[in-house]
Amino acid sequence: MPGPADDFPHDDNLDTEYFMTDTPLLQVTDLTHSYGSHLILGGISFDVMPGEFVSIVGPSGAGKTTLLRALSGLMMPSGGSVRFDGEPVTGVPAAMAMVFQDYSRSLPPWLSVEKNVTFPLTGLSKAEARDRAHESLAAVGLLGHESKYPWELSGGMQQRVAIARALAYRPRLLLMDEPFASVDAQTRADLEDLVLNLKQQFDITTVFVTHDIEESVYLADRVLVLSKSPALLVEAIDVPIPMPRDQITTKELDEFVHLRGRVARLIRAQSDSAAA
Amino acid sequence: MAVTVAVTVPAAARRHGGPLVRILLSVGVLVVLVVLWQLATMTWKSPFFPEPLRIFANIPKVLTVDSAGGSTSPFFTDVLASIGRMLAGYVLGCAWGVAAGSVLGRWRAARDYTSPIVEFLRSVPATAVLPIFILLFGLGQGMQIAFIAWGVSWFVLINTASGVASIHKTLIDVGRAFRLSPAKQFFGLVLPSAAPKIFAGLRIGLTAAMILIVTSEFLGATNGIGFQLIQTQRRFQLVDMWSWMLVIAILGYLLNTVLELIEARALRWHAGSRR
Numbered sequence: 001m002p003g004p005a006d007d008f009p010h011d012d013n014l015d016t017e018y019f020m021t022d023t024p025l026l027q028v029t030d031l032t033h034s035y036g037s038h039l040i041l042g043g044i045s046f047d048v049m050p051g052e053f054v055s056i057v058g059p060s061g062a063g064k065t066t067l068l069r070a071l072s073g074l075m076m077p078s079g080g081s082v083r084f085d086g087e088p089v090t091g092v093p094a095a096m097a098m099v100f101q102d103y104s105r106s107l108p109p110w111l112s113v114e115k116n117v118t119f120p121l122t123g124l125s126k127a128e129a130r131d132r133a134h135e136s137l138a139a140v141g142l143l144g145h146e147s148k149y150p151w152e153l154s155g156g157m158q159q160r161v162a163i164a165r166a167l168a169y170r171p172r173l174l175l176m177d178e179p180f181a182s183v184d185a186q187t188r189a190d191l192e193d194l195v196l197n198l199k200q201q202f203d204i205t206t207v208f209v210t211h212d213i214e215e216s217v218y219l220a221d222r223v224l225v226l227s228k229s230p231a232l233l234v235e236a237i238d239v240p241i242p243m244p245r246d247q248i249t250t251k252e253l254d255e256f257v258h259l260r261g262r263v264a265r266l267i268r269a270q271s272d273s274a275a276a
Numbered sequence: 277m278a279v280t281v282a283v284t285v286p287a288a289a290r291r292h293g294g295p296l297v298r299i300l301l302s303v304g305v306l307v308v309l310v311v312l313w314q315l316a317t318m319t320w321k322s323p324f325f326p327e328p329l330r331i332f333a334n335i336p337k338v339l340t341v342d343s344a345g346g347s348t349s350p351f352f353t354d355v356l357a358s359i360g361r362m363l364a365g366y367v368l369g370c371a372w373g374v375a376a377g378s379v380l381g382r383w384r385a386a387r388d389y390t391s392p393i394v395e396f397l398r399s400v401p402a403t404a405v406l407p408i409f410i411l412l413f414g415l416g417q418g419m420q421i422a423f424i425a426w427g428v429s430w431f432v433l434i435n436t437a438s439g440v441a442s443i444h445k446t447l448i449d450v451g452r453a454f455r456l457s458p459a460k461q462f463f464g465l466v467l468p469s470a471a472p473k474i475f476a477g478l479r480i481g482l483t484a485a486m487i488l489i490v491t492s493e494f495l496g497a498t499n500g501i502g503f504q505l506i507q508t509q510r511r512f513q514l515v516d517m518w519s520w521m522l523v524i525a526i527l528g529y530l531l532n533t534v535l536e537l538i539e540a541r542a543l544r545w546h547a548g549s550r551r
Contacts, residue, residue, distance in 0.1 A: 169454065
């Protein structure tokens with residue numbers, strides 16, 4: 001029986017099931033980044049396991065977006081390493097998709113909803129791409145809007161298009177950068193439930209950056225709390241609340257209330273030390 | 277836009293009248309001006325200012341009968357020749373303007389290094405450098421095409437560079453995050469998002485091309501609308517001269533309309549996304 005030894009072989013033919021439980025999909029080791037002399041990320045390490053939903057929460061200006069850009073390979077960090085599926089990340093990996101905060105900028109306004117979903121797809125026939133788009137649009141509840149343009153839709157619907165685009169791309173890891181920061185509260189709750197549903201349905205490993213404490217706990221299997229800049233990992237908090245979760249009943253659970261309080265205290269401690 | 281008005285009067289009608297009313301009004305204004313022009317020329321008879329109705333009626337003649345006595349039809353030898361040269365120069369100038377403007381727009385350092393030269397060269401009126409083009413290319417079609425291309429390219433270049441440079445960072449990230457090929461990032465994301473500004477450049481460029489084709493045909497040309505204009509003027513064929521002026525005006529109007537239709541089609545999304 002091969003075990004995790006020093007000469008760990010990177011071989012696609014290995015029985016992946018065997019390693020499933022102890023091989024992280026994303027490995028972040030001592031990640032640092034600075035703009036000039038200004039240190040943004042102060043050395044962050046964590047792993048994300050396959051199928052896990054990890055949210056990253058921290059005070060505003062903590063460098064959450066910088067961290068996500070480094071994880072995605074959109075930006076090369078100053079130091080440390082990011083490994084995706086065992087391989088060092090030097091550019092955006094093929095099996096990674098992103099949903100950006102600014103949906104009005106991330107969806108090209110000259111493309112219809114359907115084209116917005118299909119344009120990143122490669123190696124598919126037109127019909128296959130269209131089927132894939134319809135499938136993804138159905139999953140986010142937007143079937144029937146294919147021929148509309150993004151600007152004809154509400155903000156929440158536009159972000160659904162961005163999510164459908166990411167789904168159609170069939171990623172193994174989904175990175176979401178404060179995706180619901182600019183929609184109203186009701187839409188936000190709907191989108192949160194949509195993301196939870198999709199996670200159950202498609203089993204996509206997700207890293208979700210937010211500044212909303214309640215959201216970070218509600219969605220995640222694990223919450224990573226960042227310190228103020230330069231960002232350090234203050235604490236990783238497991239959220240052992242079973243799925244499916246519910247906007248009302250889950251948030252009434254003692255466990256949820258406690259976890260939310262714990263994250264909030266950690267964040268407030270950061271702001272207090274900033275004010276002092 | 278939310279405009280609260282009385283139920284019986286639609287907002288659009290209150291502001292500008294319905295589409296039919298607006299067309300009738302604009303045609304009406306045109307007719308009134310032509311009538312005033314006609315009356316003025318009939319009152320103060322001057323050989324230099326013929327009556328507009330004579331000028332209009334003379335247009336078929338100048339297009340079909342060679343004023344120098346030849347047997348060819350000026351519509352083919354002059355009008356189409358001018359359009360051909362103008363479009364050749366225009367397309368060349370636009371292609372170069374979009375290409376060079378894209379490089380400058382995407383490449384910050386190149387933009388910084390070249391901006392004094394670009395600012396200087398584009399400030400020189402194209403007509404002022406016509407002698408250089410005659411020196412370089414001699415008299416003839418090649419010179420005219422190069423001259424028009426030069427004059428047009430600056431408007432397109434400046435607008436393209438500005439449009440390409442102002443693409444939102446998120447859209448660039450989208451292209452990279454979904455691993456689009458460099459070609460697809462450029463043609464699929466960068467160029468379309470710069471298209472509104474590029475089209476603004478194309479429109480100014482077309483106006484410039486009209487000015488430049490007429491000017492370039494004033495000097496040493498043997499045919500063309502500018503050549504006909506200057507020839508009829510020199511021969512004191514004043515009604516013919518006025519008719520050529522109108523032909524040029526109508527041509528400019530038609531070409532502009534065609535470009536506007538293309539733009540409206542290509543940028544359908546733009547008007548909507550800005551509401």
